[in-house]
Amino acid sequence: MESVTPHYFLFLAFLLFGVGFLGVVIRRNLLIVLMSLELMLNGVNIALVTFSRVGLNLDGSLFVFFIMTVAAAEVAVGLALLVALYKKRQSIFSEDATLLRN
Amino acid sequence: MNLIDFLFLVFATLAVGGGLLMIFSRHPVSAAMFMIISMVSVAGLFVLLESFFLAILQVLVYAGAVMVLFLFIIMLLDVGPEGSKSSKIKLLSGLAGVVCFGILMVFSLILVLNSYPECSSCAVWPTLDDNNLVLGQSLVFSTSVKSFGFGLFSKYMLPIQVAGFLLLAAMVGVIILSKKFVREGNPS
Incomplete structure (x- = not known):
């Protein structure tokens, strides 16, 4: 495992984060926005595991564990909010979530 | 290859x-x-x-x-499937997303290529030894699940309790959010 250096993994992590960010910005279906958030968290996880592996330190891997926990909780609450929004507005597009617009 | x-x-x-x-x-x-x-x-x-x-x-x-x-x-x-939105908003959000993506990629390339000084003597991927769990003050990366358990229940004892409480709070929050509240004395 010498030709694949940590640079490749780090750049892949940035790429996944960027793709997720692109999805958050350009999509207006809130379900897909939530999925893109998961993709961003995955990119960060790859970077953390790479640093953990290169530095021979377990702290990064344990942090990935906590990120997964928080992501699962976030998805549960986000989808419940989405269902509540759908009950109120009959739509899950971001331009219909105008409750706070004056 | x-x-x-x-x-x-x-x-x-x-x-x-x-x-x-x-x-x-x-x-x-x-x-x-x-x-x-x-x-x-x-x-x-x-x-x-x-x-x-x-x-x-x-x-x-x-x-x-x-x-x-x-x-x-x-x-x-x-x-x-979602319908097409107005072309002005589409153009604007697409432009913003692509510009942000491009900036992120350029900066990440610069950062990744510069941040890691090439060390000719040391290996890129250090070899693992699964024998000891701790080295000095820090936990050692290893492939075994035992090291995860050791780390989570020694150094990260408080965070794992907080994570458990966070899951409980998320569960209660989801139940509250998706529950239908019926006002008393107003049975409709």
């Missing part, structure tokens, strides 16, 4: 390609399917990085639990 390079190429292509297809697919169900591809290939990358426990967790939590939740909500809401 050895096997590791080939596997890295395959998993990286699948992860990024699945992500791109996910954010550009019209229908939410196909987006969820592409997201499963992306998550499973990220698990494969974890295997290449020799953290097998995290790969198993990735498949269980993301490709299992989270995706089932997403598919349930898609089924519940019955959302079809």
Whole structure:
């Protein structure tokens, strides 16, 4: 495992984060926005595991564990909010979530 | 080109390609399917990085639990493909997204290529020894699940309790959010 250096993994992590960010910005279906958030968290996880592996330190891997926990909780609450929004507005597009617009 | 390079190429292509297809697919169900591809290939990358426990967790939590939740909500809401929005907003958000993506990629390339000074004597991937769990003050990276348990219940004792409480709070929050409240004395 010498030709694949940590640079490749780090750049892949940035790429996944960027793709997720692109999805958050350009999509207006809130379900897909939530999925893109998961993709961003995955990119960060790859970077953390790479640093953990290169530095021979377990702290990064344990942090990935906590990120997964928080992501699962976030998805549960986000989808419940989405269902509540759908009950109120009959739509899950971001331009219909105008409750706070004056 | 050895096997590791080939596997890295395959998993990286699948992860990024699945992500791109996910954010550009019209229908939410196909987006969820592409997201499963992306998550499973990220698990494969974890295997290449020799953290097998995290790969198993990735498949269980993301490709299992989270995706089932997403598919349930898609089924519940019955959302079809989205219509076309007004072209002005589309252009604006597309431009903003692409510009931000480009800036992020350029800066990450500069950062990644500069931040890691090449050390000719030391190996790029240091060899693992699974014999000792701690080295000085820090926990040692190893492939065994035992080291995870040791770390979580010694150094990260308080955070894991907080994570458990966070899951409880999320559960209560979801129940409150999706519960239908009926006012007393107003039975309609």
